[in-house]
Amino acid sequence: MIIIGTFTHSIELEHALTKLESIGIARERLLVVCMDKESNTYRSEQQSQASSLSTGVEIGLACATALSVIGTSLGFIWTWGPVIWGLIFAFIGFGLGFGINAIFLNKHATHNRHKAEVTVIVQCQAKQADEVQQVMWASRALTVGLTQASPE
Amino acid sequence: MNPSRRPIAKLSPFGITSIHSCNPYMVWWWSAAFPGFGHFLLNQYLRGTFLTLSEVIFNTLGHVNDAIVYTLCGNFAEASAVLEPRYVIGYIIIYFVAMWDCYCSAVYQNKLYRIAKLKDAPLPSMKLFTSEVQYLQPKSPLAAAVISLFFPGMGQLYIHRIGLAFYAMFWWWLYVVLSHMHESLVYLLTGRLSESIAVLRAHWLLFMPSVIGGSVYHAFIKAKEYSLLFSLEQRQHLAERYRSSAVQIFGRPGENK
Incomplete structure (x- = not known):
């Protein structure tokens, strides 16, 4: 079974697993498979995209820091005041730094709504089948299936 | 066995400290919203705490928030007059260096996470301390975000990050009291609009949007991270415990029922 x-x-x-072992299912009669929701190769592509953008941001932030200090100081004599000039210079600085390096890449996110994360396979005597199913349902199993197609 | 050279997570009385893959732009943005918040997201709680203290002290001394309010209201002369040049230059340098520092740290922590994940160092699942119990547990990101929205710090309490939780709660109380925000809300709800505006103190009020936003984002993202950690730890445990399974679904070739 x-x-x-x-x-x-x-x-x-x-x-559930502890309970199954305690009702006499040997550990060797349990097969636990952890299911992946996404492919590893797909993830690694996304990561390389992220790191190509990071250099541009680092340079952009450095330039923004420098120019913003200048802009804020000049703001004390210019009409709009230090805050706006600080912000404007920060944005200009960031744009300059980032613009040299940046390559914008679109992310195409796919969502997987399947909830099952672990599959538990139990091989047991026919007389234990009811109890095993009960333990599974009582422990918030998403789905439980039973088949007799196995040598026992 | 030696402790792992590239660990992913550690449990302490203050909560879970871990390395995670994160979006460096978001870390950078939260540091821009409130210096120190980016470091909180990277689990650098000590420097995050000191940076937030520095932000409040020097923002207050330099009247930065007041100047922002005057500027956005179009009162540029008042904005220039209220800013304290003694503090403002230093404030801006710290502000930008904090952003740059946590952005670089986020990029580096992503690299550390990739290596640590491949090495698959054993994760902790629970730990007992003399006056605390800490364990990995799947947490609802939505619940964490919503309760931090009502009172920053409560989301952190929910996700077991108790040091930051009480630090945030203490400061939120200060902001609420000094900005007269809750009084203003009561006036607003009872229909006394002009009084509700008059009672507000701009300087302290202006900290609050960033604090709410940062607290909500932190609680949300950490709840997701901790749920992932729980899954990873459980996978390690299951793979270890049930590796010698003898289950045969189809039987050997040629064997009969």
Whole structure:
């Protein structure tokens, strides 16, 4: 008898596994598979995009710092006052620094709404099947399935 | 075994301290909103605390918030007059260096996180201290954000980051009292509009949008991070405990039922 349950990562999942072991399911009769929601190769592409932008921002911030101090000081004699001139110079500085380096890349985010994060497969005697399913449902299993197609 | 050279998380009486992949632009922006907030997001709580103290002290001495209000109201002469040149130049230097520093740290922590994740160092799951209990737990980012919106610091309490929680609550009380914000709200709710505006103190009021925003973002993002940590730790545990599974779904070739 094979019983398959899917779970989210939760303390209830740990409770279910501990409970299953305590009702006499040997640890070797449990197969726990952690499911990935996204591919690793896709993630690594996103990270390289992020780091290509970072140099531009670092230079932009450095220029913004320098120019903003100048702008704020000049603001004491210019009509709009130190705050606006400080801000304007900061933006100009950032634009100059960032503009030299930046390459803007669009992110295309895909969302995966599937909730199952862990699949628990239990191989047990037919007489234990009810109890195993009960433990799974009581521990907030998302789905529970049962099949007899296995040598026991 | 030696402690890992590239650990991801540590539990202390003050909460979870961890390395995470984050968006450096958001860290940078929150430092711009309130110096020190970017460092809080990077789990650099000590320097974040000192930077926020420095921000409040020198903003107050330099009358920076008052000048911002005058400027945005178009009263440029008053804005120039109220600013204290003694403090303003230093304030601006600290302000920008704090932004630059936490942006660079965010980029570097992302690199550290990538390495640490590959090394898969063992994560802690819970720890008992003499006067505290700390553990990884999935937390709702929405709940954390909403309660920090009502009272900054409460979201941090919810996600177990208690040092920052009480620091934020203390300061929020000061802002509320000094800006007369809650009095103003009561006037507003009872329909006395002009009194509700007159009672406000601009200098202290102007800190509040940044503090609310920063507190909400911190609680939200940390709740997400801690939930992820919980999943990662559980995966490590499950992989370790059930690695020797003998479950055979299809049986060996040629074997009959």
